[in-house]
Amino acid sequence: MKIKCPVCRRKTQWQDNPYRPFCSERCKLIDLGAWASGEYRIKGMPDDESAAQPSDKETENA
Numbered sequence: 001m002k003i004k005c006p007v008c009r010r011k012t013q014w015q016d017n018p019y020r021p022f023c024s025e026r027c028k029l030i031d032l033g034a035w036a037s038g039e040y041r042i043k044g045m046p047d048d049e050s051a052a053q054p055s056d057k058e059t060e061n062a
């Protein structure tokens with residue numbers, strides 16, 4: 001049986017997987033940390049980056 005890791009969305013094995021429903025210990029820790037801090041997902045939102053990128057590139061080019 002295969003499942004999708006809720007953190008990185010990669011397909012991973014359900015059987016013999018100590019980190020399920022995650023694919024690895026790393027993804028498990030990421031998810032736990034996200035819930036614990038409550039800010040991980042908000043700071044990682046793509047909206048933040050796309051808003052900051054245009055001005056950054058303009059200053060680099062000039």
Ligand SMILES: [Zn+2]
Pocket residue numbers: 005006007008009010022023024027
């Ligand atoms: Zn994962």
